[in-house]
Amino acid sequence: MAVVYLKDDNIKVSVSNGKTIRQIAQRVGASMEFGCRVGDCATCVATVKEGMQYLSPKNEKEIKALEMLDGDTTNLRLMCQCSVQSGEGEIIISYSF
Amino acid sequence: MLGEIVPVSENVHFIGAFDPKIRTFDIIMKTANGSSYNSYLVRGSKGVCVMDTVKKEFSDTFFRRLELLCEYDEILYIVLHHLEPDHSGALIELMQKAPKAKLIISGRAVMMLKGLIKTDIDFEVANTGKIISLGDKTIEFLSTPFLHWPDTMSSYLHEEKILFSGDVFGSHYYDERLFDDEVGDFSYAFKYYYDHIMRPFKQYVLQALKLYEKFEIEIIAPLHGPVLRSNPQFYIQEYSRWSSEAKFRKHAFNHKMISIFYMSSYDNTHKMAEKITEGADSIDGIVASMYDLASLEESNMIDLLEESDAVIVGSPTINGDAVKPAWDLLSCMAYLESNGKVGASFGSFGWTGEAPEMLHDRMRWLNFRLPVEPMKIKLIPTEEELYKCYLFGSEIAEISMGKMVEMEI
Numbered sequence: 001m002a003v004v005y006l007k008d009d010n011i012k013v014s015v016s017n018g019k020t021i022r023q024i025a026q027r028v029g030a031s032m033e034f035g036c037r038v039g040d041c042a043t044c045v046a047t048v049k050e051g052m053q054y055l056s057p058k059n060e061k062e063i064k065a066l067e068m069l070d071g072d073t074t075n076l077r078l079m080c081q082c083s084v085q086s087g088e089g090e091i092i093i094s095y096s097f
Numbered sequence: 098m099l100g101e102i103v104p105v106s107e108n109v110h111f112i113g114a115f116d117p118k119i120r121t122f123d124i125i126m127k128t129a130n131g132s133s134y135n136s137y138l139v140r141g142s143k144g145v146c147v148m149d150t151v152k153k154e155f156s157d158t159f160f161r162r163l164e165l166l167c168e169y170d171e172i173l174y175i176v177l178h179h180l181e182p183d184h185s186g187a188l189i190e191l192m193q194k195a196p197k198a199k200l201i202i203s204g205r206a207v208m209m210l211k212g213l214i215k216t217d218i219d220f221e222v223a224n225t226g227k228i229i230s231l232g233d234k235t236i237e238f239l240s241t242p243f244l245h246w247p248d249t250m251s252s253y254l255h256e257e258k259i260l261f262s263g264d265v266f267g268s269h270y271y272d273e274r275l276f277d278d279e280v281g282d283f284s285y286a287f288k289y290y291y292d293h294i295m296r297p298f299k300q301y302v303l304q305a306l307k308l309y310e311k312f313e314i315e316i317i318a319p320l321h322g323p324v325l326r327s328n329p330q331f332y333i334q335e336y337s338r339w340s341s342e343a344k345f346r347k348h349a350f351n352h353k354m355i356s357i358f359y360m361s362s363y364d365n366t367h368k369m370a371e372k373i374t375e376g377a378d379s380i381d382g383i384v385a386s387m388y389d390l391a392s393l394e395e396s397n398m399i400d401l402l403e404e405s406d407a408v409i410v411g412s413p414t415i416n417g418d419a420v421k422p423a424w425d426l427l428s429c430m431a432y433l434e435s436n437g438k439v440g441a442s443f444g445s446f447g448w449t450g451e452a453p454e455m456l457h458d459r460m461r462w463l464n465f466r467l468p469v470e471p472m473k474i475k476l477i478p479t480e481e482e483l484y485k486c487y488l489f490g491s492e493i494a495e496i497s498m499g500k501m502v503e504m505e506i
Contacts, residue, residue, distance in 0.1 A: 001505070008437070009466050010496075014505040027506050029467030031436040040208040041247045068204020070225045070240050096437070 002054055002084050006030045008096045017087060021046075021055075021079040032095050037080045039065055044079040044095075051091035055082045102165055103275065105324055106257045106316060108140045108234065112147070112162040114155035117271045125431075126293050130286060131271030134159075134183050135320050137261065138166050139254060141231020144173035147198070148252070148261050149320060153186030160187070160194075172198040174229055176236075178263035179249045180209045184320055192218060201229070203240060206248035223250060225308065241265065241305035245294045251305065258315035264294060265305060266332050268322030278327040286322060287332070291339055296432050299340040306337055353497050355385040356401050357490075358393070359411035360420050365445030365477055366411045372483045373409060373443060373472075376490025383494045390422035398429045407439035407497045408465065409490070412452040414444060419452035427456070430463045439497050440465030443472035443489065450475070468502045469493060 001014040004021065009030045022044065025032040035043030039061035048055065055077065058066070062081040066073045084091065103111035113135040122128045134151035136159060145167045151159045172195040177185055180202070192198065200220040202210060210220065223238035230236075235255040242249055244265050252261045268287045272280035295302055317325040317332060325332050355377045361367035370387050377385035388401065402408060410426060412419040440463075442456035453471030461467055472489045474482050496502060 011502045028504050031464055031466045033436055033464060035247055041205055043247060
């Protein structure tokens, strides 16, 4: 199982593949903020501190949404769009200001 | 009283509309003094930029004022700082009348525009730093999202030092004298607007104020209420203070605060609340306090919720539901940021016992952290069950102090 560390809530979750970070965060009661939940509004943008390689590649919606943000978006992902793709490894996510 | 032509500065005019009769705005806000839908026209040597429009019913006034100041083919840009219908109501008609004009919106506004307009129109996206020129006038854009929709942005007219702030610094206050140094006392409306519209987005307010810092601002031109020209820094400082001051206790004593709100029919949920409070308070760095929802005013609820690092809500189950004051308490979160607060629920029950789970679910949708399952006890708690309540309280307190939670799903 992959481990998702939701840094700002200090919650470590062991998860099976395929779940979006939104599903995980809402299941464990993390304080991540969500808006439209379909990849349009970029409310749920967060920084992947480590383990980007264990997440699904950016889809078209996500690429478009990230384009509208200021600054470097290399480590940013939309939590409602990206999902855990690898069985092993740790993904560290930060979502506070 | 204002005439039809209303200068804000040498090359900027007010072309908005007044709505003296409105008494309830957006369902939730009382507007005893009515409101205004502010729109502005900026003239440069090469053409004109229109800053926002008005609510659709007020389009006639908007176009009448606009036509006194320019020809439609002079309009190079239409900027929408915020797409809510009270500011985009005249957009389609304006774009039809001014086909040369380019629409400028924020990136987050793109999907909203489609939802509102239901037709394809051309637009250009503005992020922080984007600049447009009207010849001798320069307008710079600032991305100031979530104030109070995702799409919101601001802009700054360099040559006349005017900040077009969107809904930020707005007031629902109708007064045709328009300028803050000429209108009546609108301070209550300014604060009320902040409390109801901006308070849930304090972190974003602070981010926006930081962006505004780089500009010398002589006039703030918001989308509602008086234009602020007498001392713009005063209003900026008020926003800064209100957005920074939340945690009184944290500042004063360096404690984390846990609030246990409860109601009790037969003293059982009350007994649980006492033990949970005792358990929470036993952890170093925590101050835990109990509040009986039976006699708590809404304004006190809002302040207590805002100051609390963790919120624990207790309700008995009556006819398969939590009691109304518990729902009323959680509905106050509409005025606040919930991110980062730990939440939990509990209650004694006699028959079906849904209330704690229902409150837990509600708190999930309000973005509370919910690291522990709801605590339910059948009727009168035993000593052993009361000890579990104590541990429930201390666990929540430890998590509030930073203890890591590990789970498998």
